[in-house]
Amino acid sequence: MRRIRKYGEEILRKRSEEVKDINDNILKLIKSMKETLISVKGIGLSAVQVGILKRIFIAYNKENSDLITVINPEIIENKGEKIDLEGCLSFPEIYFSINRAEKVTIKGLNEKGKEIVIEGEEVMARCFQHEIDHLNGILIIDYASEEEKKFYKEKLDNLLKNKK
Numbered sequence: 001m002r003r004i005r006k007y008g009e010e011i012l013r014k015r016s017e018e019v020k021d022i023n024d025n026i027l028k029l030i031k032s033m034k035e036t037l038i039s040v041k042g043i044g045l046s047a048v049q050v051g052i053l054k055r056i057f058i059a060y061n062k063e064n065s066d067l068i069t070v071i072n073p074e075i076i077e078n079k080g081e082k083i084d085l086e087g088c089l090s091f092p093e094i095y096f097s098i099n100r101a102e103k104v105t106i107k108g109l110n111e112k113g114k115e116i117v118i119e120g121e122e123v124m125a126r127c128f129q130h131e132i133d134h135l136n137g138i139l140i141i142d143y144a145s146e147e148e149k150k151f152y153k154e155k156l157d158n159l160l161k162n163k164k
């Protein structure tokens, strides 16, 4: 179980590095990310959110209870668009309305280093785009309107005030 970095912590704005070697440290990191994601009942978690700047994310598909690990993910196709409320473990109790592609296909590596291609729809499509944003230092607040930021001003200010 690892501490989840919150909005205001500088690391969340950094670009994560490509994983070149899936060694024991990387596998340990992935295991701890899975435990963390399950314990907080989240949908997605990127390595940067637990303080490690590596291009890795975990997604939990509630429909089939599948826990997906993607290393060095890339979007290779996207279709349609949809606006929906979106949260983030780094922004507790805050939801912004964000326009995302409705379907995405991503590719990357699994824990064994094998290339995988995954199609995501709805929640999973949103999750994949959100997690890949994290790996590039992009956060949900970057999509928020001024009204939304005003609405959550107190919560956002508290996060900045309490940053570690």
Ligand code: CO
Binding pocket: 087, 088, 089, 090, 130, 134
């Ligand atoms: Co997030």
